[in-house]
Amino acid sequence: MTSNVKAYRAAILHSLADPAVVGVEASYEYFEDGLLLVEDGRIARVGHAAELLPTLKGVEVVEYRDALITPGFIDTHIHYPQTGMIASYGEQLLDWLNTYTFPTERQFADKAHASDVAEIFLKELLRNGTTTALVFGSVHPQSVDALFEAAEALNLRMIAGKVLMDRNAPDYLTDTPQSGYAESKELIERWHGKGRLHYAVTPRFAPTSSPEQLALAGQLFREYPDLYMHTHLSENRQEIEWVKELFPERTGYLNVYDHYQLIGARAVFAHGVHLCDEECRRLAETGSAVAFCPTSNLFLGSGLFDLNKLEQHGVRVGLGTDVGAGTSFSQLQSLNEAYKVMQLQGKKLDPFKSLYLATLGGAQALYLDDKLGNFASGKDADFVVLDYHATPLISYRLQQAKSLAEKLFALCMLGDDRVVQEAFAAGQSVHRRD
């Protein structure tokens, strides 16, 4: 064996499929004493330590006691320029944007500021075990350069784009259909497909783009292979009424994006809190995805996401934090809030569905499940080590647990950045808790 092979020994858990499709028991694989073999930044094998260890000769084995290895978490919707305004008081979406968001994003005209925040942002993601995210920049192209430069230095798989916004926003924060198109194109040429980076065409939401801008965004989305489209959809009731006024000729909010061909594989819509059956059907048949952002939906008072409805229609759903409207970078904390969102609707969220949403479900929503989401051989070695003794309470609670499901559930309810002992991207350690 060569020196670029390394093995990691701990309890290991990963998703194999959506529990809603195959049932809970068939949805995961668990090794109480497991071994994860990593070669050249990729997963070589996963299995029982007792079976794999004798086959290894001269391979370094890193052992974690009382810890669980899972795939790195995938955040399908987050805004990096909003890192510094997380937890801003008192408003719902439209007032929150005007009061806090737009003045904060203005600062990203300054590349040095953008680079400082990009570093803080990526560190925070990794501290929380999130190794891949779909990220909003600001309207300034240099904001995306700053994020991609920082992500490239860490060899992270990241997706991001410059915001397109040419109306209903302050002058200092708007582009034009032509400048937005041209600047996005330059960024695509510079970054899309470079290392593990991908570009997302990013109209902020229907109200802040003119029909001309949406038409050019739709054109750009189809111009390059494997591009993403990232926007917001049906988050807040006032917002939905506003979209009706702005686009009276369209049959609904999703129909605006549909009309401009901003839909399909790799189109990711954040929120979708108030979707009708027809919109769910259309999302499913086009292979589009929705990012469920529970901490944000509760914080902004947007409403309760109907996960089961989207599931029944077969819509791809990932989990998003939506920082800075979201109140945590932690996917575990997002799952904690997701569980409560379901409870308020008289529904359940199985812990293995939670695991799926934060890992393989996110990868499928992003069409990255050939590279991420579980420990199938050949996938990127992006994984996290979760510490069963992260806090006295977590340690004591987990000692009482009689099953893996109970342990996993308690970790989702009580866990946050404190449980993430180490995070790896492409086989390299990118965060180690002090």
Ligand code: GUN
């Ligand atoms: N809709 C349009 N812009 C935003 C934003 O920045 N955050 C959220 N949560 N919703 C939006």
Ligand code: ZN
């Ligand atoms: Zn958002």
